[in-house]
Amino acid sequence: MSLLVKNAAIISQDEKRSVLRGFDILVEGSRIARVAKGIKEKAEFVVDAKGCFVVPGFVNCHNHAAMTLLRGYADDMELHSWLSAKIWPREAKLKEDDVYWGSLLACVEMIRGGTTCFADMYFFMDGIARAVEESGLRANLSHGMIDLGDKGKREKELREGERVVREWNGKAGGRISTSFGPHAPYTCSRELLEKTLELSKKYGAKIQIHLSETRKEVFDLKKQCGKRPAEFLGELGFLSSEVVASHCCWVSKSEVSLLAKRGVSVVHNPVSNMKLAGGNAMPVQEFFEAGANVALGTDGACSNNSLSMFESMKFAALLQKNARWDAVVLNAQQALDLATRNGAKALGLNAGVIAEGKLADFSILDFSKPSTVPVHNAVSNIVYSASPSNVRDVVVNGKLILLNGKIQMLDEEKILAKAQKVAEDLVSR
Amino acid sequence: MSLLVKNAAIISQDEKRSVLRGFDILVEGSRIARVAKGIKEKAEFVVDAKGCFVVPGFVNCHNHAAMTLLRGYADDMELHSWLSAKIWPREAKLKEDDVYWGSLLACVEMIRGGTTCFADMYFFMDGIARAVEESGLRANLSHGMIDLGDKGKREKELREGERVVREWNGKAGGRISTSFGPHAPYTCSRELLEKTLELSKKYGAKIQIHLSETRKEVFDLKKQCGKRPAEFLGELGFLSSEVVASHCCWVSKSEVSLLAKRGVSVVHNPVSNMKLAGGNAMPVQEFFEAGANVALGTDGACSNNSLSMFESMKFAALLQKNARWDAVVLNAQQALDLATRNGAKALGLNAGVIAEGKLADFSILDFSKPSTVPVHNAVSNIVYSASPSNVRDVVVNGKLILLNGKIQMLDEEKILAKAQKVAEDLVSR
Numbered sequence: 001m002s003l004l005v006k007n008a009a010i011i012s013q014d015e016k017r018s019v020l021r022g023f024d025i026l027v028e029g030s031r032i033a034r035v036a037k038g039i040k041e042k043a044e045f046v047v048d049a050k051g052c053f054v055v056p057g058f059v060n061c062h063n064h065a066a067m068t069l070l071r072g073y074a075d076d077m078e079l080h081s082w083l084s085a086k087i088w089p090r091e092a093k094l095k096e097d098d099v100y101w102g103s104l105l106a107c108v109e110m111i112r113g114g115t116t117c118f119a120d121m122y123f124f125m126d127g128i129a130r131a132v133e134e135s136g137l138r139a140n141l142s143h144g145m146i147d148l149g150d151k152g153k154r155e156k157e158l159r160e161g162e163r164v165v166r167e168w169n170g171k172a173g174g175r176i177s178t179s180f181g182p183h184a185p186y187t188c189s190r191e192l193l194e195k196t197l198e199l200s201k202k203y204g205a206k207i208q209i210h211l212s213e214t215r216k217e218v219f220d221l222k223k224q225c226g227k228r229p230a231e232f233l234g235e236l237g238f239l240s241s242e243v244v245a246s247h248c249c250w251v252s253k254s255e256v257s258l259l260a261k262r263g264v265s266v267v268h269n270p271v272s273n274m275k276l277a278g279g280n281a282m283p284v285q286e287f288f289e290a291g292a293n294v295a296l297g298t299d300g301a302c303s304n305n306s307l308s309m310f311e312s313m314k315f316a317a318l319l320q321k322n323a324r325w326d327a328v329v330l331n332a333q334q335a336l337d338l339a340t341r342n343g344a345k346a347l348g349l350n351a352g353v354i355a356e357g358k359l360a361d362f363s364i365l366d367f368s369k370p371s372t373v374p375v376h377n378a379v380s381n382i383v384y385s386a387s388p389s390n391v392r393d394v395v396v397n398g399k400l401i402l403l404n405g406k407i408q409m410l411d412e413e414k415i416l417a418k419a420q421k422v423a424e425d426l427v428s429r
Numbered sequence: 430m431s432l433l434v435k436n437a438a439i440i441s442q443d444e445k446r447s448v449l450r451g452f453d454i455l456v457e458g459s460r461i462a463r464v465a466k467g468i469k470e471k472a473e474f475v476v477d478a479k480g481c482f483v484v485p486g487f488v489n490c491h492n493h494a495a496m497t498l499l500r501g502y503a504d505d506m507e508l509h510s511w512l513s514a515k516i517w518p519r520e521a522k523l524k525e526d527d528v529y530w531g532s533l534l535a536c537v538e539m540i541r542g543g544t545t546c547f548a549d550m551y552f553f554m555d556g557i558a559r560a561v562e563e564s565g566l567r568a569n570l571s572h573g574m575i576d577l578g579d580k581g582k583r584e585k586e587l588r589e590g591e592r593v594v595r596e597w598n599g600k601a602g603g604r605i606s607t608s609f610g611p612h613a614p615y616t617c618s619r620e621l622l623e624k625t626l627e628l629s630k631k632y633g634a635k636i637q638i639h640l641s642e643t644r645k646e647v648f649d650l651k652k653q654c655g656k657r658p659a660e661f662l663g664e665l666g667f668l669s670s671e672v673v674a675s676h677c678c679w680v681s682k683s684e685v686s687l688l689a690k691r692g693v694s695v696v697h698n699p700v701s702n703m704k705l706a707g708g709n710a711m712p713v714q715e716f717f718e719a720g721a722n723v724a725l726g727t728d729g730a731c732s733n734n735s736l737s738m739f740e741s742m743k744f745a746a747l748l749q750k751n752a753r754w755d756a757v758v759l760n761a762q763q764a765l766d767l768a769t770r771n772g773a774k775a776l777g778l779n780a781g782v783i784a785e786g787k788l789a790d791f792s793i794l795d796f797s798k799p800s801t802v803p804v805h806n807a808v809s810n811i812v813y814s815a816s817p818s819n820v821r822d823v824v825v826n827g828k829l830i831l832l833n834g835k836i837q838m839l840d841e842e843k844i845l846a847k848a849q850k851v852a853e854d855l856v857s858r
Contacts, residue, residue, distance in 0.1 A: 068802075069803065070805070072805045073806070075761055075806070076756060076761060077756060077757065078757060079756060105799055105802060109800050112800075113800075274747035274750060274751040275747055275750060275813075277751060277753070277755050277756040279754035304813070305814045306800050306814050307800070308800065314740075315744075317505075317704075318703035318744075321703055321706040322702070324706070325707075326706050327505060327507050327508060331504070368845055370534055370537040370538035370541060370841070370845060371735055373534060373845045373848055373849055374497075375501070376501045376502040377504070381500075384504060384704075384735065385500060385501065385734045385735050387737075387816055388800070388816070388818070415799075416797055416802045420802055423802075423803035
């Protein structure tokens with residue numbers, strides 16, 4: 001398979017953040033073979049991108065895709081009652097097929113939003129993996145493990161986590177990678193975390209974890225063992241560049257520096273944090289200063305309620321400005337970095353940048369919509385003005401999965417109708 | 430002209446916030462004549478809204494429409510240097526025709542976003558008024574007046590403010606109303622404010638004003654005259670139900686109660702406040718408790734950079750939750766109230782509710798998009814998940830101005846191309 005994208009303005013996201021105007025992109029197989037002006041090679045498929053901007057695909061580093069089924073089911077509630085009265089009782093009734101349909105819905109939404117890869121932590125991962133396989137998207141999947149100190153539960157969770165890694169890693173032509181997913185220090189025993197670390201080393205797999213999302217979990221752990229969550233994980237030897245830690249809102253300065261030093265990627269989820277009223281903004285500036293890799297996530301559709309990375313970039317930039325009384329911090333370019341190159345780095349992907357040798361994961365944006373005219377600054381338009389309606393084409397692993405606004409590998413209409421039915425059924429069980 | 434909308438699910442926004450399923454809406458002239466099931470009357474135009482939701486048109490209570498021309502021109506800057514180094518020098522080069530094209534661009538964006546009415550404060554108001562007239566939208570227009578204590582400037586501004594009211598009030602078949610626009614207590618002299626009050630009474634016109642957007646302006650005035658801005662206006666006798674005050678972020682509890690008591694409508698602009706890092710969230714809960722009418726605005730496209738009221742509703746709800754560490758506050762229903770019935774009340778419109786006798790200003794939303802499936806709760810979907818891409822049809826003053834996603838009264842393609850050119854020219858002058 002070869003693909004030639006002609007006449008593009010490329011937001012390359014390379015080291016210099018070059019914008020290449022009037023360039024072509026030649027894709028061979030799953031990789032970008034050349035980026036140059038006037039490429040003469042013949043390709044099986046040619047896309048004219050004149051007047052459009054090509055941007056690396058967004059990497060949504062924190063999602064629970066199947067939670068689309070509960071989008072709008074319970075909003076404006078205090079976190080604990082939201083979970084215990086609404087979310088957990090419904091999740092207890094989920095079946096693998098529900099997860100499959102909810103994930104397909106999420107995939108369609110993400111493709112339309114220019115997301116080319118997402119990280120997911122949930123259960124019934126076979127359902128999610130099947131959806132990813134069919135959709136053409138790339139994903140890093142982990143079975144979410146919670147033991148609450150129960151040995152039987154721990155062993156069961158670890159078995160399932162390991163099964164998912166064994167069965168799915170490298171599948172879908174390499175689009176699926178896997179990781180281990182201990183839910184959080186407050187829901188996982190020390191033994192579960194230690195065993196996870198062992199398995200991660202055995203399989204060379206990454207670890208997804210929730211870290212210091214709320215103030216409560218930090219002080220609960222501190223009361224219990226005298227340490228804050230990142231300190232606790234540090235002393236376990238748990239922290240490394242294999243770890244992708246979501247939220248990190250309530251971290252001390254010394255935890256910021258510890259996480260950065262150990263090479264942990266931290267994932268900001270501004271919409272979810274604001275909606276659930278965690279009360280704090282991730283200290284993104286401190287993470288930058290400490291040299292940490294900061295990525296971006298939407299979190300699940302229940303606590304967002306959208307999977308748009310455009311929206312999350314805008315919320316990220318504005319939340320930092322608001323929290324710090326400083327309009328200069330987390331500028332548009334940095335927000336775009338979070339969503340592209342930093343996200344790819346977090347998941348260990350050779351992507352997030354448009355350059356030769358990189359995975360061919362990118363979107364073609366059409367700015368000829370009223371909300372993205374004029375174009376004084378394309379990066380500003382992407383972060384502050386654009387939306388999924390600007391996404392014309394999406395390429396993942398060298399393959400067009402959205403073309404002229406049409407989903408290529410899935411039956412979108414059928415998925416929307418079926419997901420609506422599954423969702424109605426789920427809440428009436 | 431008559432119009433019949435069939436088989437709708439109506440988010441009525443009436444006192445009980447009824448959702449009416451399977452209802453029809455009969456529009457005669459500019460008003461809603463009937464809302465009932467199975468209306469038999471013949472109408473000149475029939476729209477089938479089966480599977481769709483009808484919602485009152487959004488009322489964007491604070492805008493500077495022509496600033497679309499500078500969208501993305503200068504972001505991530507500290508407020509004062511942003512204004513003095515970037516915005517004001519460009520505004521000094523504006524001509525009426527630029528304002529016309531910038532406003533047309535804004536109108537197209539607003540129509541596509543389900544906004545049916547907006548309040549505007551700017552200059553070259555003839556340009557904006559012409560755009561509104563052609564677009565089919567409803568608007569309340571004011572010439573923004575600044576005198577900085579200069580008598581000559583004051584008289585000139587007042588003359589122009591009065592001319593706009595005289596020439597445009599009631600025009601465009603009643604779609605255009607006008608108001609006086611003293612910019613803010615820190616840019617207008619006491620004399621200008623007193624004269625404005627006189628003119629407002631003379632013409633029965635509303636007053637648009639910026640109030641306590643930043644901490645600095647509050648303490649500058651306090652230093653100057655010993656009073657905070659709302660206190661100062663209160664003692665002038667300036668505050669009444671004719672006043673629409675934007676921002677009101679830095680107000681004391683006693684100012685909240687004063688503004689509420691005098692019947693002032695306060696306009697929240699969450700995106701702009703966050704982007705410019707004003708550092709505070711409007712105390713919406715306190716305004717609610719004091720019985721004030723709280724409306725919603727996007728502010729100009731320069732400090733947002735979008736005119737989507739969907740986005741502003743989500744930011745409003747999430748900013749309150751974040752600021753107060755309370756996920757329960759400013760729920761989806763309240764956010765929708767801000768954008769519809771409260772906005773209409775602020776501008777003195779008999780609209781914002783879908784009921785007999787009300788102005789026929791509403792949108793038809795199609796939720797069959799991945800980001801708005803499933804529909805567990807339509808109001809939640811509108812506030813937390815929807816976007817302009819869900820807006821299928823828009824009716825203003827009884828007339829369809831967006832039909833099946835197509836702008837009816839304007840040449841959208843021409844406007845986008847021309848606005849891009851005007852914007853490029855403006856920044857190179």
